[in-house]
Amino acid sequence: MLGTLRTLFLTALHAFHRRATVQYPEQKPYLPPRYRGRIILSRDPDGAERCVACNLCAVACPVDCISLQKTEADGRWYPEYFRINFSRCIFCGFCEEACPTYAIQLTPDFEMGEYTRPNLVYEKEDLLISGTGKYPDYSFYHVAGIPVPGKARGASERERPPVDLHSLLP
């Protein structure tokens, strides 16, 4: 009996507690930077595309929503087209994990509602952003050991110049 009355009292006290609901459209919830939302393609600090069209993201994708085609220009690889079908995407983040160049990233944005399905297919120009995303200083071609126009072999960060085999002769 007393327990019942206590329950009633404690429940009534909840009228003075703060409400847990976030009134969504007017009031946005805090989303952490690593939230897995809309997928973007980021750029180098230099402003070049990071994506090298290695296809690892498309392979990692469990629902096969990523489609891309490789092309070559100026001695490096680019995606000719890069297409994500967000009506299939499950926002698992596997593509981001698979990406060797930090090009594909998931962002804290989920407001992508559309009335027609074709609108959910994002092309490369929809996906590309002008910034670097979560990794502001990372530039794949500055770290990787392959030569590109403007950077000779051995000129990467933390890379020694190649050994001249001929100079080793006795």
Added chain:
Amino acid sequence: MTYSAFFTIILTPLVILGLATMLTWVERRLLGLWQDRHGPNRVGPGGMFQAVADGTKILFKQDWIPPFADRGVFILAPVIGMMTGLLPFAVIPVTMGMGIAGDMNVGLLFILGMMGLGVYAVVLAGWASNSKYALLGGMRAAAQMISYEVFMGLSLLGVVMMAGSFSLHDIVAAQAGLWFIIPQCLGFGVFMLAGIAQTHRLPFDLPEGENELGAGFHTEYSGMKLGMFFIAEYAGIVLVSSLVTTLYLGGWRGPFLPPALWFALKAGAMVVFFILLRASLPRPRYDQLMALGWKILLPLSLFNVMATGTILMLRAS
């Protein structure tokens, strides 16, 4: 029949129906408040028109009668529920002059009779649905409501003895000095519990028992027939609240404010208490419910009748 009486007869059911519909929204908002959330707050100011939206939706739902149901009784059951839910309001005195039947000299008996008939709605609905969960709900309802009716009547006997009348007007008049909730606190407690059981509201909603019986006696109902059960249930809450107000809380009596407002305030507080009960208490097991009824509440109400009678006798002599 005067013009104003005719007007009252038309207006009262409309007001009750409106109240019952709005109560669904009030209940959801209050439950939200006590569960640290908002509840429906989008449609109209504060979500007020949620009830209208829900009502419109339920009106346009397909009204499906299962082929295995006993058609006639199946249709009759919600009608009985609605009727017995609305008729008692005829004798409830909101103020001295407000009320359809005015001062009926057996008003309390009429209300008890109507509440007794209300059992038929639930039992017939459970029976006519011809399915196991509905039948189980109907059976539970029959046992629960019939056994709780016994001491609902007995607990009211104390009030009737003190007022010396079955007329609700006389009962309110007898509370001029002291509200009956103080001398009849035992009867008040028993009547409250019996009232909750009668309207099969939580925590005594065993006839519905969502998590064990589907939806209990109205499992097979859809569309506006289901809506009628809901409205009857909410009208039942309003009825029990206004009965408690009339019988124990001094009816329309109170200082400063107009009598109708006092009545509305007291009844409203009772309705809020009903919803608080729903927000906080779990449903007892079926045998616990029956044991509480027959082993505790029945002796208590009998003791209340005896004690009240003794005191009145001693005072008279």
